[in-house]
Amino acid sequence: MYKILKKEVLAPALHLFEIGAPRIAAKALAGQFVILRIHEEGERIPLTVADFDRQEGTITCVFQEVGKTTRQLGVLKEGDSIMDFVGPLGVPSHIENYGRVACVGGGVGVAPVHPVARALKKAGNEVIGIIGARTKELLFWEDKMRAACTELRVTTDDGSYVRKGFVTDVLKEVIEEKGRIDLCLAIGPLPMMRAVCDLTKKYGIRTVVSLNSIMVDGTGMCGCCRVTVNGEMKFACVDGPEFDGHGVDFAEMARRSVIYREQERQAVEVYGESACRCGCGGGRQ
Amino acid sequence: MSEEKKEKKKIVPRKNPMPAQDPKKRAGNFDEVALGYSEDQVVAEANRCLQCKNEPCRQGCPVEIDIPAFIKLAAERDFAGAIRKNKEKNALPAVCGRVCPQESQCEKVCTLGKKHEPVAIGRIERYIADWELANGLLPRETAPPTGKRVAVVGSGPAGLTCAADLARLGHKVTIFEALHVAGGVLMYGIPEFRLPKRVVQAEIASLEKLGVDIQVNSVVGKFATVDELMEKEGFDAVFIGTGAGLPYFMQIPGENACGVYSANEFLTRTNLMKAYLFPCYDTPIKAGKKVAVLGGGNVAMDSARTALRLGAEESWIVYRRSRAEMPARHEEVEHAEEEGVKFALLTSPTRILHNDDYWVTGMECLRYELGEPDASGRRSPVPIEGSEFVMEVDTVVVAIGQGPNPLVPRTTSGLEVTRKGNIVADRETGATSKPGVYAGGDVVTGAATVILAMGAGKTAAKSIHSYLTGQS
Ligand SMILES: Cc1cc2nc3c(=O)[nH]c(=O)nc-3n(C[C@H](O)[C@H](O)[C@H](O)COP(=O)(O)OP(=O)(O)OC[C@H]3O[C@@H](n4cnc5c(N)ncnc54)[C@H](O)[C@@H]3O)c2cc1C
Ligand SMILES: Cc1cc2nc3c(=O)[nH]c(=O)nc-3n(C[C@H](O)[C@H](O)[C@H](O)COP(=O)(O)OP(=O)(O)OC[C@H]3O[C@@H](n4cnc5c(N)ncnc54)[C@H](O)[C@@H]3O)c2cc1C
Ligand code: SF4
Ligand code: FES
Numbered sequence: 001m002y003k004i005l006k007k008e009v010l011a012p013a014l015h016l017f018e019i020g021a022p023r024i025a026a027k028a029l030a031g032q033f034v035i036l037r038i039h040e041e042g043e044r045i046p047l048t049v050a051d052f053d054r055q056e057g058t059i060t061c062v063f064q065e066v067g068k069t070t071r072q073l074g075v076l077k078e079g080d081s082i083m084d085f086v087g088p089l090g091v092p093s094h095i096e097n098y099g100r101v102a103c104v105g106g107g108v109g110v111a112p113v114h115p116v117a118r119a120l121k122k123a124g125n126e127v128i129g130i131i132g133a134r135t136k137e138l139l140f141w142e143d144k145m146r147a148a149c150t151e152l153r154v155t156t157d158d159g160s161y162v163r164k165g166f167v168t169d170v171l172k173e174v175i176e177e178k179g180r181i182d183l184c185l186a187i188g189p190l191p192m193m194r195a196v197c198d199l200t201k202k203y204g205i206r207t208v209v210s211l212n213s214i215m216v217d218g219t220g221m222c223g224c225c226r227v228t229v230n231g232e233m234k235f236a237c238v239d240g241p242e243f244d245g246h247g248v249d250f251a252e253m254a255r256r257s258v259i260y261r262e263q264e265r266q267a268v269e270v271y272g273e274s275a276c277r278c279g280c281g282g283g284r285q
Numbered sequence: 286m287s288e289e290k291k292e293k294k295k296i297v298p299r300k301n302p303m304p305a306q307d308p309k310k311r312a313g314n315f316d317e318v319a320l321g322y323s324e325d326q327v328v329a330e331a332n333r334c335l336q337c338k339n340e341p342c343r344q345g346c347p348v349e350i351d352i353p354a355f356i357k358l359a360a361e362r363d364f365a366g367a368i369r370k371n372k373e374k375n376a377l378p379a380v381c382g383r384v385c386p387q388e389s390q391c392e393k394v395c396t397l398g399k400k401h402e403p404v405a406i407g408r409i410e411r412y413i414a415d416w417e418l419a420n421g422l423l424p425r426e427t428a429p430p431t432g433k434r435v436a437v438v439g440s441g442p443a444g445l446t447c448a449a450d451l452a453r454l455g456h457k458v459t460i461f462e463a464l465h466v467a468g469g470v471l472m473y474g475i476p477e478f479r480l481p482k483r484v485v486q487a488e489i490a491s492l493e494k495l496g497v498d499i500q501v502n503s504v505v506g507k508f509a510t511v512d513e514l515m516e517k518e519g520f521d522a523v524f525i526g527t528g529a530g531l532p533y534f535m536q537i538p539g540e541n542a543c544g545v546y547s548a549n550e551f552l553t554r555t556n557l558m559k560a561y562l563f564p565c566y567d568t569p570i571k572a573g574k575k576v577a578v579l580g581g582g583n584v585a586m587d588s589a590r591t592a593l594r595l596g597a598e599e600s601w602i603v604y605r606r607s608r609a610e611m612p613a614r615h616e617e618v619e620h621a622e623e624e625g626v627k628f629a630l631l632t633s634p635t636r637i638l639h640n641d642d643y644w645v646t647g648m649e650c651l652r653y654e655l656g657e658p659d660a661s662g663r664r665s666p667v668p669i670e671g672s673e674f675v676m677e678v679d680t681v682v683v684a685i686g687q688g689p690n691p692l693v694p695r696t697t698s699g700l701e702v703t704r705k706g707n708i709v710a711d712r713e714t715g716a717t718s719k720p721g722v723y724a725g726g727d728v729v730t731g732a733a734t735v736i737l738a739m740g741a742g743k744t745a746a747k748s749i750h751s752y753l754t755g756q757s
Binding site: 220 | 425436461463464465473501502503504508509530531532534536540541544545549550553554558559562563564565566567568569642643669689691692
């Protein structure tokens with residue numbers, strides 16, 4: 001069992017957990033993820049390592065409630081435990097001194113961008129952070145990101161905070177303003193990553209994205225997470241999750257991420273009811 | 286010896302048949318297909334054994350079970366004695382009794398099998414193992430602690446066997462398993478209806494009773510490498526039994542379409558994650574109405590039978606050679622057929638077709654004929670020109686084999702691997718190129734069988750014991 005040592009509500013339906021997992025915390029690096037299972041009947045879902053504390057032995061995850069499992073997770077309190085928590089999985093971000101780097105985080109994607117931005121700055125890069133959310137109350141970690149970057153720009157889709165515009169609008173301005181960007185990292189919803197890649201491709205800026213494909217084991221055993229990158233089949237859990245954004249087949253990726261839409265809807269419906277009615281003994285809340 | 290034993294035994298030519306669920310009924314549920322012998326049936330079967338002096342069956346067993354001895358005890362209705370005898374060598378009798386290919390091991394060389402049907406050794410083994418699980422585990426002796434610590438990587442049959450043998454010899458064993466439960470393919474691959482998961486877990490519980498510590502959620506190569514386990518965490522030796530868990534795909538267009546699964550994913554969702562109980566269990570699966578399973582091995586049979594149980598109206602095995610070349614166990618093919626699985630033989634897809642939403646709509650296939658025998662001795666399939674046709678399906682399960690997961694080899698210094706990525710280990714000892722590190726099972730041999738993996742685990746345990754106690 002893995003204990004939730006700290007819980008913070010960052011925004012409506014957006015939570016932060018600090019989870020006690022010393023063995024994972026000892027090894028975790030920026031860009032990696034964990035897979036968790038809340039209880040015996042639960043599914044295995046991946047969450048990015050948003051931060052880690054080797055001394056305290058904790059892993060920080062930030063997640064958004066989007067379906068049954070993340071809602072169930074959102075109900076847990078400080079002191080509660082999660083049954084399974086495994087990691088650190090995936091290849092860590094490649095950190096070196098590229099020069100000037102743009103780190104773009106959209107929505108909940110701000111959390112996974114944070115440790116990478118911090119590591120890139122530490123490696124000597126000039127890090128320009130760009131974070132955005134739909135609206136002001138969904139924006140989080142502005143302070144943490146400011147500390148992790150050389151310079152931070154903030155935007156909201158609806159203009160309720162700082163300015164109105166998408167992260168791609170800001171990125172375009174930054175590119176025009178600075179003239180040269182050596183690497184761009186983009187993490188967020190699929191359409192956002194795709195839009196960033198479309199933009200940076202025009203400018204010939206190498207771009208890394210972190211892919212959230214559906215996963216089961218996270219160790220390369222099932223192939224569920226496969227994506228096409230530069231025409232080749234890759235497993236996001238072991239070959240990624242970070243890939244060359246300009247090579248990613250986003251259309252395929254988008255289709256694959258909604259494979260279980262029907263079942264996901266059904267799961268949420270059943271979750272709304274008090275107990276499982278089929279008598280299988282599952283469906284614990 | 287009593288009078289009746291001395292007189293020449295009357296030969297019973299045929300095995301006592303195994304009671305089984307009705308095919309039509311069982312194709313709609315995940316309950317176990319083979320129901321197991323009754324007490325009278327097991328005694329009758331055990332009495333067929335000739336108790337041969339030269340015991341050929343024993344040589345056929347990779348874990349060296351004293352087969353005639355446990356059969357004799359079963360014939361005398363001393364089931365406690367029988368299981369104790371069996372477990373002297375075998376850590377997983379309830380598993381072996383169900384899934385071992387006895388027809389190519391002990392039963393293949395059984396004296397009775399020369400002219401008649403061999404003794405149903407596996408069925409007797411299953412009975413006595415289930416007897417123990419039902420009547421409570423019998424205590425087992427272990428040697429006094431040696432103070433040595435061994436790390437076992439992977440909890441498939443190879444790792445479990447190695448751990449059990451080392452624990453009984455007094456070593457402190459820790460198993461590290463990547464998934465959230467121990468058992469390897471026994472838990473995630475082989476379906477519930479052939480090997481109930483509670484049976485696997487009960488056998489693993491008896492390992493824990495021996496003092497084996499099982500750490501799940503522990504991916505070696507990620508939270509710690511083999512080198513770190515030895516240098517920083519003080520393990521005196523390591524056994525690697527990480528299996529062959531990396532699924533192969535066909536490398537044909539359309540394979541990433543929605544509705545295409547690797548057999549590993551299809552079976553893992555169903556067995557390990559219990560997707561057949563969705564939405565009570567949270568993991569979803571989508572087995573369509575018409576399912577094509579590519580391949581002709583046991584994994585393919587399991588996938589096709591699973592598809593039926595998940596509600597498919599048609600479940601097809603699509604295999605590019607003919608029936609005679611199918612590597613699956615004869616019994617599994619028969620079971621599949623009885624349940625209504627259909628066979629498209631001498632057929633192989635060249636492309637998977639999908640609609641605008643990327644959902645599978647069919648497969649473009651070619652027909653084949655058999656040519657000259659290839660390196661494996663099987664006649665190789667040759668495509669028939671102009672034989673293209675479209676098979677309409679909405680789900681495709683790719684079951685054409687698995688390779689070793691590269692994670693451990695890649696993160697371990699000085700570990701020799703083959704071109705295919707299998708760990709190189711001495712056949713006689715299980716020793717790898719790295720001192721103190723041993724390996725066995727599918728990660729060494731490529732995808733094989735439960736009992737061969739167990740045999741390798743046993744061999745390695747012996748070598749590790751000599752290595753740790755300084756005898757060689
Ligand atoms: C490497 C990786 C890192 C991730 N990091 C984060 C993170 O830091 N914070 C965060 O909020 N989310 C993260 N996600 C996404 C998160 O895993 C999904 O939101 C979660 O699985 C949804 O589960 P659900 O039952 O609540 O929703 P569902 O209703 O089941 O699904 C909603 C959507 O989530 C995706 N999804 C569903 N099941 C899985 C699964 N088993 N694996 C992956 N995706 C799935 C699907 O695209 C689906 O359409 C990450 C995903 C990956 C692959
Ligand atoms: C669907 C299916 C049906 C089968 N049916 C039969 C049958 O009827 N009869 C038969 O004899 N054989 C059968 N087999 C074959 C048999 O199951 C295998 O040969 C056997 O399980 C191999 O055992 P193993 O211990 O080498 O590896 P596995 O059983 O594959 O176990 C390896 C374990 O190591 C873990 N692991 C991998 N990497 C790491 C890591 N880095 N750190 C920690 N843990 C790790 C894996 O998660 C897994 O649990 C079947 C196989 C499949 C897939
Ligand atoms: S070979 Fe067959 S008949 Fe002879 S002892 Fe073994 S099981 Fe009995
Ligand atoms: S999640 Fe199973 S292979 Fe990537």
